[in-house]
Amino acid sequence: MIIVEQKPVDEIQRMIAPYERVLILGCGTCVTVCNAGGEREVSFLHDALLLAEVESKEISHTFVEHTVKRQCDEEFLDLIAEEANDVDAILSLACGIGAQSIAERFPEMVVLPGVNTSFMGMAKQWGVWDERCTACGDCRLDDTAGICPITRCTKGILNGPCAGTKNGKCEVSPEMDCAWILIYQRLERLGQLDKMRRYYPPRNFRPIPRPRRIMASPSIVAVGGSHG
Amino acid sequence: MAKSLFEEKLNSGKFLITTEVGPPKGVDIEELKHHIDLLKEKVDAINVTDHQSSVMRYPSLGGCLLVKEQGGEPILQMTCRDRNRMALQADLMFAHSRGVNNVLALTGDSIDVGDHPNVKPVFDVESAQLLRLIRTLESGKDAAGNDLKGSPEFCIGASVHPSADFIEPQLIKFEKKVAAGAQFFQTQGIFELASFRRFMQYASQFNVKILAGIIVMASAGMARYMNKSVPGIIVPQEVIDELATAEKGKGLQKGIEIAVRLIRGIKEENLCDGVHIMAVGNEGIVPEIIEAALMEHAQT
Ligand code: SF4
Numbered sequence: 345m346i347i348v349e350q351k352p353v354d355e356i357q358r359m360i361a362p363y364e365r366v367l368i369l370g371c372g373t374c375v376t377v378c379n380a381g382g383e384r385e386v387s388f389l390h391d392a393l394l395l396a397e398v399e400s401k402e403i404s405h406t407f408v409e410h411t412v413k414r415q416c417d418e419e420f421l422d423l424i425a426e427e428a429n430d431v432d433a434i435l436s437l438a439c440g441i442g443a444q445s446i447a448e449r450f451p452e453m454v455v456l457p458g459v460n461t462s463f464m465g466m467a468k469q470w471g472v473w474d475e476r477c478t479a480c481g482d483c484r485l486d487d488t489a490g491i492c493p494i495t496r497c498t499k500g501i502l503n504g505p506c507a508g509t510k511n512g513k514c515e516v517s518p519e520m521d522c523a524w525i526l527i528y529q530r531l532e533r534l535g536q537l538d539k540m541r542r543y544y545p546p547r548n549f550r551p552i553p554r555p556r557r558i559m560a561s562p563s564i565v566a567v568g569g570s571h572g
Numbered sequence: 573m574a575k576s577l578f579e580e581k582l583n584s585g586k587f588l589i590t591t592e593v594g595p596p597k598g599v600d601i602e603e604l605k606h607h608i609d610l611l612k613e614k615v616d617a618i619n620v621t622d623h624q625s626s627v628m629r630y631p632s633l634g635g636c637l638l639v640k641e642q643g644g645e646p647i648l649q650m651t652c653r654d655r656n657r658m659a660l661q662a663d664l665m666f667a668h669s670r671g672v673n674n675v676l677a678l679t680g681d682s683i684d685v686g687d688h689p690n691v692k693p694v695f696d697v698e699s700a701q702l703l704r705l706i707r708t709l710e711s712g713k714d715a716a717g718n719d720l721k722g723s724p725e726f727c728i729g730a731s732v733h734p735s736a737d738f739i740e741p742q743l744i745k746f747e748k749k750v751a752a753g754a755q756f757f758q759t760q761g762i763f764e765l766a767s768f769r770r771f772m773q774y775a776s777q778f779n780v781k782i783l784a785g786i787i788v789m790a791s792a793g794m795a796r797y798m799n800k801s802v803p804g805i806i807v808p809q810e811v812i813d814e815l816a817t818a819e820k821g822k823g824l825q826k827g828i829e830i831a832v833r834l835i836r837g838i839k840e841e842n843l844c845d846g847v848h849i850m851a852v853g854n855e856g857i858v859p860e861i862i863e864a865a866l867m868e869h870a871q872t
Contacts (some may be wrong), residue, residue, distance in 0.1 A: 498682050499653075501698035504745035506679045507733035507760050508803030515803035516684040528741040540744055543751065546657065546697045546705075546715070 345374035345466065346439045347473045348381055348459040353392050356435065359456045360393075360405060363433035368393075368458070369424065369446070370411030371438035378473055381437030381459050383411040389437070389458065415442025421449045428453055481551035487539050489530035494547075496523035502544040504528075576673035577645045578617045579727035582756055582781050587839055588846025590647065590758065590783055591858050592619035593639075595630035604630070605638060607855040612644030614859045619647040619676060619758070619848070625802070626653065626686025633663055636672040647729070648672050651680025656696040657705065657715045664709060668724030676729045676758060677702040677749075681803050699730055700745065703752035729756040731785075733804055734771035735763070743774065750778050758848040760804055761787035763811045763830075765837050772843050782844040788831045788851045788861065791823030792816040824854060828861055835865035 360366050368386050376382025386409045397403050410427060412420040415438035428434065433454040436443040440461040447455045463475040478495045484502075485492060494500040498516050505524035508515025512525045531537050552558070574580040581588060593607045611618055620635030632649050639646035648667050655663065664675070683693040697705060705715055712723040730749040736742045746757075757775075762768045762784055775782055787805070789795050792815040795807040811830065818826035835847050851858050 498684065499679060499693065499695045499698065501679060501695060503698060503700045503748050505741050506698070506803075507731060507736065507742065508681065509736070509738065510804060510806065511737060514682075516682050524741055525738055528738075528744075537744075540741070541747070543700065543704075543748055546701045549696065 345377055345464070346441075347378050347462045347465045347475070348375050348437075348439050349462050350380045350385065350389070350437070350459050351457070353389075353396060356389070356456075356458055357393065357396060360433065360435060363431075363454060363456075364404065365406050365408070365431040365433075366456075367424070367427055367431040367434045368407055368409045369415065369434050369436050369438070370409070371415040371436075371442050372411055372413045373416075375438055375442075375459065376411075378467070379471075381439075386411055386437055416445050418445060418449050421445060425450075480547070481556070482548060484544075487542070487544070488527045489534055489536065489539075491523060491527045491530060493523050493527060496521075496526070502547065504540060574727075575725045576727045578647065578674045579755070581616045582727070582845075588616045588781070588783060589614070589849065589862055590617045590619060590846065591615050591849045591851065591855070592621055592649075593635060593855055594621045594624050594853070595632065595635045597627070597629050599630065601630065601638065604635060605642065608639050608642050608644055610856060611858055612639065612642055614862050615849075616846070617645040617647045617674060619649050622649040622651045622678070622680070623654065623686070624681075626681045626683055626688070628686070628688055633667055633672065636667065637670055640671055645674070646672055647674040647676050649676045649678060650702065651678045652695050652697050652699065652702055653680030653683065654694055656694050660697070660702065660705065661709060661714055664706060664726070665724055668726065673725065674727045674729070675706060676731065677706065677754070678731055685801070685803060700748040700752045703728055703730060703749055703754055707753045727755055728753060729758060730754040731760060732757045732771075732775075732782075733760040734775075734784075735760070735767040735806060736804065737806060739771075746775070747778075750780055754780060756781040756783060756845075758783045759785040761785045761807075761850065762834070763787075763806075763808050765834070765841070765843070768838075769841075769843060775844075781846070783846040783848040784834075784838050784844050786831050786834055786847050786849045788849065788854060788857065789815055789823070789827035790852075790854060791818070791827070794823075824857065828857060828864070831861050832864045835861070839865070 368390055370382050370386035390407050390409050410424055414420050428450050433456055434446055435456045435458045436446055437458045443455050443457050464477045465473050465475040468474045475495055480494050498514055505522055509522040509525055512522055514520040514522045531540050591611055595604055618639050620632045622632035623629055636646035636648045677699050679698040706726050706728050709724055712720050714720055732746045733742050792812050795812045795815055798805045799807050815823060815826050849858050
């Protein structure tokens with residue numbers, strides 16, 4: 345899923361300062377799961393902003409809250425069209441994709457990001473999320489025993505570890521596993537060390553030139569698009 | 573014909589000594605020039621480091637040109653941290669055009685360990701790929717397969733970590749570098765001969781020259797610091813203890829003693845093809861180490 349982190353309240357306060365009526369808009373998907381932009385966090389943030397205003401003795405905003413199922417799908421944004429009419433800005437707690445779909449769906453509306461979109465990853469334990477994919481567009485997990493060196497090695501290198509690894513950890517931090525040691529160990533367990541002995545040529549860093557777009561093949565479009 | 577003076581020496585069968593100089597942060601190159609002058613006659617080649625430890629400095633290529641100008645034999649350390657394939661190829665062509673024909677291809681330390689932790693790390697390629705890229709240029713093509721008007725030639729080397737605590741994956745990488753065309757290896761710092769002997773038993777099957785990396789320690793504190801903060805370096809406790817026995821202010825003397833002993837041991841046992849002395853900031857003492865190592869050897 346997409347992992348986001350809520351921005352500090354004072355940064356959010358600075359962003360909303362010019363706008364009187366603000367819709368705090370949550371998203372029901374990834375950001376709900378990573379406890380940063382779902383219904384609960386929308387309500388917490390609402391409280392925090394109100395409290396900050398009370399403390400500063402300067403009540404200058406009115407807030408409304410709403411959480412849609414997915415901000416990155418226009419059909420869900422249609423549901424807030426009316427509310428959007430009554431506010432000066434939408435503070436989105438969705439990832440950057442959600443915030444941008446709002447901007448595309450409501451051309452006249454100011455959109456403010458309430459979170460920083462951090463990475464694609466998973467929950468490792470309660471309250472800890474780890475990055476797992478960089479969306480490089482050229483997946484090679486088959487060669488690396490299901491462990492991504494592009495994401496999990498800080499240098500993203502392909503032909504084995506650098507000489508910086510120590511105690512199985514990465515040179516940048518004694519807390520971070522060296523991806524290539526993990527890959528070696530797992531390939532060994534799978535009896536596939538020949539995959540590590542192979543030479544991998546330099547990556548194609550632009551399998552799809554940026555900004556990236558993928559067009560579904562005609563047969564998929566005929567079956568009903570991606571909303572099915 | 574040999575591609576460089578250093579390649580000629582590599583093939584001469586003599587015990588080789590290389591060392592390295594680190595360019596300054598800033599444009600005052602007097603000390604660098606002084607070190608080059610001091611070292612150029614004493615060693616077979618001088619490496620110039622490339623933003624060592626990811627600390628921004630005067631460029632490696634600039635340092636190599638100074639070595640050339642002063643009559644020494646430079647080895648261009650080239651990391652993949654700061655340049656993509658376009659920039660690496662351009663620098664290689666430039667180096668060749670100015671007579672800098674020895675390259676040590678390195679992946680490079682991560683950005684995080686240096687003094688510019690917020691800049692964009694490149695790593696478009698890594699060491700094994702860079703070695704192949706150099707061989708590609710030599711074949712008259714660029715990385716995209718286009719023809720070159722005039723192709724460069726290089727004597728190329730790489731690094732290897734003989735005493736890594738998890739050695740197998742390092743050896744796989746080593747073999748990839750050999751296959752990619754590395755002619756010589758300057759190893760990561762070694763601090764005892766047992767693991768190096770084991771490494772050489774394995775490495776001697778390959779047709780490459782190995783120069784053992786000797787880091788000259790200046791104190792027990794420095795050794796502890798390196799263990800904690802320098803990528804890959806593992807100074808054994810015995811060496812730290814030995815350094816700690818030195819009187820205050822005499823740490824470097826002890827470090828020199830250890831370095832001399834290592835070089836002597838390597839030479840006596842004929843373990844490898846030479847040594848690469850890294851004095852990290854104390855370049856001035858390298859001639860003394862060489863002299864002591866070779867003299868004591870002559871006496872035995
Ligand atoms: S130590 Fe391992 S994870 Fe870290 S940069 Fe080197 S190879 Fe990558």
